Amino acid sequence: MSLFTRSRQLPDAEGEAIQDGGSTAVTGGTRDEEAAEQAGEDADTVEGTAVEAVGTEEAAPAEDNGDKRAGAPTGEERAAAPEQSDDTADEPAEAAEAAEAVADDRSGPGESPGSPKPGWFGWRRRCPGAARGVAVGTTVLAAAVVLAALVMPNRLDRISALSFLRMPVEGIVLACLLLALPGKPRRIAAVVSGVFLGLFTVLKFLDMGFYQFLARPFDLVFDWILLNDAADFVKDSFGRSGEVLAVAGVIVLLIAVLTLSTLAVVRLTNVMARHRQAAVYTTLVLGTAWVTCFTLGVQVGGVTIATKGNTEFLANRVQNVRNGLGDAKVFEKKARVDAFAATPPDQLLTGLRGKDVLFTFIESYGRVALDDPAMAPEMDATLKEGTSRLKAAGFESRSGWLRSPVSGAGSWLAHSTFLSGLWVKNQQRYRSLTTGDRATLTSYFQKTGAWRTVGIVPGVRKAWPEGKYFGLDHIYDSTHLGYQGPYFSWTPVPDQFSLESFERLEHGKKDRDPIMAEIILASSHNPWSPIARVIDWDKLGDGSVFDEIKKEGTDPKEVWKNPESVRREYRRAVQYSLDSLTQWVQRYGDKNTVLVFLGDHQPVPTVTKGDTGKDVPITIVAHDQKVLDRISDWGWTDGLKPAKNAPEWGMDTFRDRFLTAYAK
Numbered sequence: 001m002s003l004f005t006r007s008r009q010l011p012d013a014e015g016e017a018i019q020d021g022g023s024t025a026v027t028g029g030t031r032d033e034e035a036a037e038q039a040g041e042d043a044d045t046v047e048g049t050a051v052e053a054v055g056t057e058e059a060a061p062a063e064d065n066g067d068k069r070a071g072a073p074t075g076e077e078r079a080a081a082p083e084q085s086d087d088t089a090d091e092p093a094e095a096a097e098a099a100e101a102v103a104d105d106r107s108g109p110g111e112s113p114g115s116p117k118p119g120w121f122g123w124r125r126r127c128p129g130a131a132r133g134v135a136v137g138t139t140v141l142a143a144a145v146v147l148a149a150l151v152m153p154n155r156l157d158r159i160s161a162l163s164f165l166r167m168p169v170e171g172i173v174l175a176c177l178l179l180a181l182p183g184k185p186r187r188i189a190a191v192v193s194g195v196f197l198g199l200f201t202v203l204k205f206l207d208m209g210f211y212q213f214l215a216r217p218f219d220l221v222f223d224w225i226l227l228n229d230a231a232d233f234v235k236d237s238f239g240r241s242g243e244v245l246a247v248a249g250v251i252v253l254l255i256a257v258l259t260l261s262t263l264a265v266v267r268l269t270n271v272m273a274r275h276r277q278a279a280v281y282t283t284l285v286l287g288t289a290w291v292t293c294f295t296l297g298v299q300v301g302g303v304t305i306a307t308k309g310n311t312e313f314l315a316n317r318v319q320n321v322r323n324g325l326g327d328a329k330v331f332e333k334k335a336r337v338d339a340f341a342a343t344p345p346d347q348l349l350t351g352l353r354g355k356d357v358l359f360t361f362i363e364s365y366g367r368v369a370l371d372d373p374a375m376a377p378e379m380d381a382t383l384k385e386g387t388s389r390l391k392a393a394g395f396e397s398r399s400g401w402l403r404s405p406v407s408g409a410g411s412w413l414a415h416s417t418f419l420s421g422l423w424v425k426n427q428q429r430y431r432s433l434t435t436g437d438r439a440t441l442t443s444y445f446q447k448t449g450a451w452r453t454v455g456i457v458p459g460v461r462k463a464w465p466e467g468k469y470f471g472l473d474h475i476y477d478s479t480h481l482g483y484q485g486p487y488f489s490w491t492p493v494p495d496q497f498s499l500e501s502f503e504r505l506e507h508g509k510k511d512r513d514p515i516m517a518e519i520i521l522a523s524s525h526n527p528w529s530p531i532a533r534v535i536d537w538d539k540l541g542d543g544s545v546f547d548e549i550k551k552e553g554t555d556p557k558e559v560w561k562n563p564e565s566v567r568r569e570y571r572r573a574v575q576y577s578l579d580s581l582t583q584w585v586q587r588y589g590d591k592n593t594v595l596v597f598l599g600d601h602q603p604v605p606t607v608t609k610g611d612t613g614k615d616v617p618i619t620i621v622a623h624d625q626k627v628l629d630r631i632s633d634w635g636w637t638d639g640l641k642p643a644k645n646a647p648e649w650g651m652d653t654f655r656d657r658f659l660t661a662y663a664k
Helices: 003-008 031-041 041-058 075-080 092-106 120-126 128-151 169-178 184-215 224-274 277-298 311-335 376-392 411-420 427-434 441-448 495-507 545-554 563-588 626-629 653-661
Strands: 356-364 396-403 453-458 474-477 517-520 592-598 616-621 648-650
Touching: 003 453, 031 224, 031 517, 120 495, 128 169, 128 184, 128 224, 169 184, 169 311, 184 224, 184 311, 224 277, 311 427, 311 495, 356 441, 356 563, 376 396, 376 563, 396 626, 411 427, 411 441, 411 517, 411 653, 441 453, 441 517, 441 653, 453 495, 474 495, 495 517, 495 563, 517 563, 563 592, 616 626, 648 653
Parallel strands: 356 517, 356 592, 396 648, 453 474, 453 517
Antiparallel strands: 396 616, 592 616
């Protein structure tokens, strides 16, 4: 039986061949593809052949319109014929009946029930060449989507043209699996594989974002809460409309990725089923090529051609999930070990009694600000000027390096690491810490009863129950500092105003107890645009003066179009925070002032240019030389700028070193 004849003949209810009643056109579309898949043949080829045959039949006179087609088997012959053995022809009788029903349902005026309509509203029959071109183009596009999903790196800085020329072994294995399965299981496997590939691609996109802002991949166990924080950050930086657009864009992208990947895998699976022999040969060739390239270690431009990176990627993620699920027990065990837990209060921090001790975090103040050649000259000038300013007021300083547990964001994790003496690297550890009874550096001050402990946290705009855990008697958030000026992108209160508020609310009061304060300076928080500037302290008022200053500032949307602009504004923001702090000490500090200030983490990779280092500067400033003498064995550098070879400690080690130094 010819290909064209087979594609046209469907059994009727009595088991006999459909009568030809004249010239009959064979449709494309759903019925052809289903019939072709059931027969294991190419639907597109059938359609093209059918269109040509229609023209031939119309040109030639019909021999017998009332008789059955020549060569067509009778119902008895079909009943006696053995069933097809091709694994793509599942339940042929039921499929044929379903196809006939579909054809009857789709028949229109002037067409016999057995004469199917052409697909795509007749366009495929009128333009068979173009239709076949679209079919081929769709298949090529599907292959490109699947290949891109498999070979696309999970970091923006690793994406290049060569990275898409690799051969992923996972694609070859998937092709083998789909070719080995029979019809229905194959179709189910194609859909499942497409959805999985889409989710796999989404995970890569998440990694890209996290590497771009946090210099690390997305954590499948701990990082879901950060997505909500990211939405809040967009709202604070670009307004409610910006947040809505960003969230809508993410949702649309998620749906598009899952849909495209699923349709692409299903399309390729159908093509392989219709061209089974060619698909088997192609898979064998690709498999042989992969093994050869992998064995020989073939590379092009430093890129390995035969890759199994997706398998390793998923294996690492599975291991990370397992480690994350078991991390809580490890952390709880470490939290129970505290060298100072049994120390009597009257023996704690004796070397600082009577002093005002201020622990000040400067947002995103990382080592890159001091080491990068593009920023170092201006930063050096700011630190030298600050050192001179403090010396003129009678203060000395020592500086070193701490290694933060985070980079790019996650300030609260760095703060809790510094204060608790534990490595708080994820949200689960933070929650475990703040719901436990581990003492922090600030709570030890509170425990002595010799200090009033306060927090100046302008970045907090809603309830912060964790504040009590850190041993703070009173907390001043952004709503309690008296600021009536504008936000500077994410920053609710400029640093200079926050420090002036601390002076007005606590430090400047007469006949008060010594103060231990935790102060967060947020003006150097991403996106660093627009930036406030230091003005006359006597003119700060309620902060309304900053309205004009904000209007003079830069637009974050424009700044972030150019990485160099981002780096420049970052440097200016850090300079503003440092100037505000050193001027405050010069203006309000006295012989009992002890200032410890440090960065919480490195800025985003856009600023660090991909540097994965996590070091931040730390400085101790004091008027009383005896305070600095107690840390003389630390090896820190004189002044506000630590030397390149100054000691580098983990941020979690500072608490115990500090308590030891001032308990002698």
